[in-house]
Amino acid sequence: MSTALPAPAASGDDKALAVLAHLSPLIALVLSAGWLSFLGPLLVWLVWRDRGELVRTASATSFNFNITIWIAIVLGWICAFTLILLPVAFVLWFVPGLLQLIFSILGAIRASRGEAFRYPLQVPILR
Secondary structure: OOOOOOOOOOOHHHHHHHHHHHHHHHHHHHHHOOOOOOHHHHHHHHHHOOOOHHHHHHHHHHHHHHHHHHHHHHHHHHHHHHOOOHHHHHHHHHHHHHHHHHHHHHHHHHHHOOOOOOOOOOOOOOO
16 A cells, blocks of 8 residues: 655646746747847746746756757757758758757646646756
């Protein structure tokens, strides 16, 4: 027989902060042309990571995923300067941008339900 207690349900504030952690990269995408997409989740993690598991997980995984996206886009710019690898650069700009849009929205939807969302393809920096 297990003595573990079920995890407490996330409060409305925790859900809102988790949704903010997932959607802040899209806001930064508009405001900074994508260069600061990792900043929103990092700020949520730094300020509110001790509020609960949902906020900590949402902000950490969103930050990790957006750093991965940022690295891919920077690699795309490096490829663009070689001119020969320009088609590769277009792929490295389009695919990560599309994945960022899709997974940020999916993460926000899950967070609004109080569920954790794990992004695929992320460099694990924050936990």
